[in-house]
Amino acid sequence: MKLSDSTNNLLIKGVVVVFLIIVLTLILLAASNYPVQWRDQVNKERFRNLEVFAQAIEYFKLDHVGELFLIPSDPALISNQTGCIFSCPSLGTDISCFNLQRELVPNYMNKILQDPLLTSDADSGYFISHFDGVLTLGACHKFFKDQIILKRDL
Numbered sequence: 001m002k003l004s005d006s007t008n009n010l011l012i013k014g015v016v017v018v019f020l021i022i023v024l025t026l027i028l029l030a031a032s033n034y035p036v037q038w039r040d041q042v043n044k045e046r047f048r049n050l051e052v053f054a055q056a057i058e059y060f061k062l063d064h065v066g067e068l069f070l071i072p073s074d075p076a077l078i079s080n081q082t083g084c085i086f087s088c089p090s091l092g093t094d095i096s097c098f099n100l101q102r103e104l105v106p107n108y109m110n111k112i113l114q115d116p117l118l119t120s121d122a123d124s125g126y127f128i129s130h131f132d133g134v135l136t137l138g139a140c141h142k143f144f145k146d147q148i149i150l151k152r153d154l
Helices: 005-063
Strands: 076-079 085-088 093-099 126-131 134-139 149-153
Touching: 005 126, 005 134, 005 149, 076 085
Parallel strands: 076 093
Antiparallel strands: 076 126, 085 093, 126 134, 134 149
16 A cells, blocks of 8 residues: 655654654753763762872872871861952851862872862862871862862871
């Protein structure tokens, strides 16, 4: 049985419409999921940065026979300078800067890493403290309501 040309054309148009609807649906689903994936990737990058800081500090300590430079016991902003003060919303306070660059760059890190959503040279967006043998590193900003903290025994 042969279909008429008008039935053939209608069938082809129907298939094309269904195909376009499926493609459009997939595009919309992908676009609606992008912000979630993007936030997750940014937070993973922030946590990786904290791990790099911790590893660089551990290498410093190993190279200096267990001696560690003086890390403040109260949280301080990791910076490339001293004498500045920045807000740290995840701690709910302003904190002073701690120049970690003079201890770690260039021997243990190429540069002081920065939160991917910040642009200041002095404000890395990360804080550091060392109390009772525990190194604490964290992200000052909770851009996505996730507080990011890393603790290591030193």
